[in-house]
Amino acid sequence: MRSFLRKWQDEVKKTFTGRADEVPDWVPKLAEGNDPGYHLPGSAIWAVHGSMSPIVAGIRTLLMQALHPGALAGVHEHSSFREDPLIRLANTIRWIFTVTYGSSEAAENASRRVRRLHEAVQGSYSDNLGAQRDYSANDPELASWIHLAFTDAFLTAHKIWGGAIPGGPDAYVREWAQAGRLMGVEDPPLTEADMHRQLDRWYESGELRVDGRVAETVEFIRNPPLNRMLRPGYRILFAGAVYSLEPRYRQMLGLAVPRLGPVALPVRLATKAVLAVVRLALGRRGPSELAARERLRRLGVPAANA
Template identity: 55%
Template sequence: MRNRLRSIFTNQPEGQPQWVLDLQNGDDAGFFAPDSATWAVHGQTATIVAGVRALLMQALHPGAMAGVHDWSRYKEDPLGRLAGTIRWIFTVSYADTATAVGTTNWVLKLHEKVRGTYLDAKDIEKPYSANDPELLSWVHLAFTDSFLATAKLWSTPIPGGPDAYVREWAKAGELMGVPNPPRSEAELAAQLRAFYDAGVLKSDERVAEALQFIRRPPLGKGMMPGYAVLFNGAVSSIPPLYRDMLGLGPARLGPLTLPARASTAAMLGVIGNMLGHDEPSATQARKRLARLAAAERSSRTEA
């Protein structure tokens, strides 16, 4: 089960992907330190729920949804798409700055071909590009809000509090070309609400199709009961404003509302015990930091 879980996140049956091992390389500490809010949030199992929640939220922008519908192979290769997203997140979080910037530029290059048209919330046809500032902003907001919300519910306290995480992860937004990424929890909520108030968001048959896939991805029968718990936890963490747009409600058993958040906490505990509590990306990053510290001490001694 441990190997199956790891393969889901890395799309690699055995061992660690080379990009994880390469996090020990590099000549600087990177954008975020071990005591940062980013390491604290991204190093815990709540990120599994955050990923599901982010996908649900991102689907509400018809331009973002069009890009996924027209270009993504998420149905044919869902684990490959997941592994690619995880690689970017953890590279920016733990790598040296040159690698973080290079990986981000690689993602932006892939985005250049993702273009087309979509019907907006008023059924007016509009062009889209995956690198459009508006789409990049929505994806960044949905990501940041999801990782913050799940961390507050199911992780240890965030160093510096929620504002520290939003402020730090704004760097990832800047690397992706997001204009004015939020730098506090209040700004995050306000920018999300601005999309809703402007009438930009939309739920249609494409969203319903994506939700159906996210609800029941091809994980195998043995994994689905646990995943159902995590999916319900993700839904429970979405504010009612957006949850209603998605047509999602609390998990129920007949007339009874199930304790989705408590069940999710228990499931994340089980997953954490299976995977172990040493995050591989952070482990490799610490090796780099230790090497750099040793080199600095040696340089001072020689001087």
């Protein structure tokens, strides 16, 4: 039994960091730098990103982002997500945690690195009216949709499965707007209400759509090539992501909260249980947060020991 649990724990770590035996080489570097960074202990960002709710939020983000044909074209035409989805996941986690926990210089460098990689991600797609539209991963409009989908997913998942947010939901939206600016978003929302208004504009614009490529993507997200030890838990987390979606987006994606006949299954509770087990595997504080606290203590920031 102990051997099984150790293997399961290693697979969880490998899934989120790319390594089971040690932390990625970029994590200890978060202890470097000569300023506190954009976010500190006690912030809304640290509360949300330091919880387990981002695991569900990540799945929800992918589902939401798939609704934009430009974003989806970029993934299908310029990504190896089918062959090695864990590399893409690990790179995304690296950027999120660097912006969350790193110095301002580290956050800016990480964002520039991603934007450089995005320079090659461009092409064209046919919009809902049949016209050819150019897309670029660094286009501010497309970056805005990606930022909105991310912010909404992480905030919603935390409101369902996380704890209190210092300053409330508006604080999270306002603080994470800095990440949007680093990625070229020109008008990131600063309040939860503003975020929903921007999402409504996208929904009403007619630019979002569902087609065969979206259905293929949703099916891949539903059944990614994970180690079989992780699949039962992932199925619950996927159901949790679907549960957290607004009904209008669930309908667009052709998804539904699992039911047993007329009875809705306890997805919310089951997701909470799986996240608690993952927390046991990963620990209360992750290595990125610990490295950040080491930097803050070196700089004499009072919040370091909070």
